Amino acid sequence: MKITHFGHACVLLEIPAPGTEVRVLIDPGTYSTGFEGLRGLTAVLITHSHPDHIDIDRLTTLLAANPTADIVADSASAALLSGLDRTVTTVQPGDKLWVAGVRVDVIGGVHACIHAALANVLNNGYIIDGSVLHPGDDLETFPAGHAIEVLLVPAGGPWMKIGEGIDFLRRVAPRVAIPIHQAGLAQMHQQLHYQLLRNLGPEGCELVVLEPGTAHAV
Numbered sequence: 001m002k003i004t005h006f007g008h009a010c011v012l013l014e015i016p017a018p019g020t021e022v023r024v025l026i027d028p029g030t031y032s033t034g035f036e037g038l039r040g041l042t043a044v045l046i047t048h049s050h051p052d053h054i055d056i057d058r059l060t061t062l063l064a065a066n067p068t069a070d071i072v073a074d075s076a077s078a079a080l081l082s083g084l085d086r087t088v089t090t091v092q093p094g095d096k097l098w099v100a101g102v103r104v105d106v107i108g109g110v111h112a113c114i115h116a117a118l119a120n121v122l123n124n125g126y127i128i129d130g131s132v133l134h135p136g137d138d139l140e141t142f143p144a145g146h147a148i149e150v151l152l153v154p155a156g157g158p159w160m161k162i163g164e165g166i167d168f169l170r171r172v173a174p175r176v177a178i179p180i181h182q183a184g185l186a187q188m189h190q191q192l193h194y195q196l197l198r199n200l201g202p203e204g205c206e207l208v209v210l211e212p213g214t215a216h217a218v
Contacts, residue, residue, distance in 0.1 A: 001132070002217050003150070005210035007032040008183040009053050009136075011152060014215065015102055015129055022100045025069075026126065026134050027053040028062060031183035034213045041066040043099045046073035047136030048111055048123040049080055052183070056080055070099055074122040091124060093141075102129050108141045112159040137181070139168040148174045150218050154181035155193045162193045166200045173202040176218050179209055 002014040010032035015022040026045045028035045029052040036058055044063065046054050054077050063069060063086060071081065071088045078088040091097065095106040108125035125135040131149040135141065137159055151174040154165055169177055179197060182190050198207040210216050 001129070001150075002215040003132075003178065003210065004215045005178065005180065005212060006035045007212050009047070009134075009154075009181050010035055011134065011178075011180065012038065012215075013128055013132060017101055020100070022102045024099060024102070024128060025062075027136070028055055028059055029053040030055045036062060038062065039065060041069040042102075043070040043072060045104070045124075045126050045134075046071075046077040047108075047125065047134065048074055048121050049076040050111075050121065050137070053077075053136070054080065060084065072097065072099075072104070072126075074124045076122050092122075093124065104128055105130075105143075105146070107143055108136060108138045111137045112139060112157075114159045133172065133174075134180075135168075139164050142171055148172050150174055150176045150178065152180045153177045153197065155179040155190065155197065156182050156185040158184070162196055165193070166197060169197060169201045169205070174205055177201060177205055177207050179207070 004012040008031035009027040011026050013024045022042045024043045025041055027047055031052045075090050078090045081088050091106045093106050093108050097104050105127040106124050108123045111121045111123040123136045123138045127133050127146055133148045134152045151172050153169050194209055
């Protein structure tokens with residue numbers, strides 16, 4: 001499998017399958033760049049309806065250039081896409097679906113709390129091919145029953161502190177951890193958070209910081 005990080009929460013998974021390659025894009029949002037030119041997408045998955053995870057304008061253009069791509073989202077994100085002449089598969093935690101033969105399990109429930117005075121939103125985490133977890137903005141839901149090989153671990157956001165990210169990484173204990181959700185951090189703090197994740201993560205876990213737009217085999 002190859003993983004490409006387009007900044008913040010947006011990643012592309014390229015999964016080998018018999019006679020083809022399944023290309024799954026997750027969370028093309030406003031803080032991410034470089035995904036606009038992607039073609040041959042099999043599916044686009046949206047974790048939740050915050051703009052840094054779903055850029056409606058660029059996503060509309062992207063979907064027009066990928067007319068056969070499946071669209072999978074939580075109900076609030078699906079409502080934002082209701083103006084498209086496309087079917088959106090609405091999913092919630094506990095659902096399981098197949099994308100061109102690749103299994104996707106939906107976990108999660110709600111976005112991590114930013115403040116009690118703010119209304120919260122739904123949040124789907126996705127386990128792709130039984131081994132890769134994108135949690136969206138949720139560090140509480142543990143992927144029970146799955147041996148996660150690759151965790152896309154949030155490194156920063158107004159709803160988290162890095163200690164929570166470290167604890168989540170320790171609970172999941174993947175073989176590889178790839179930091180995401182870092183666009184709101186200053187460069188100095190990005191490097192500090194990566195160092196903390198690397199030094200305080202579980203034994204045997206490799207932290208891999210991806211260069212934007214560059215595919216990495218895992």
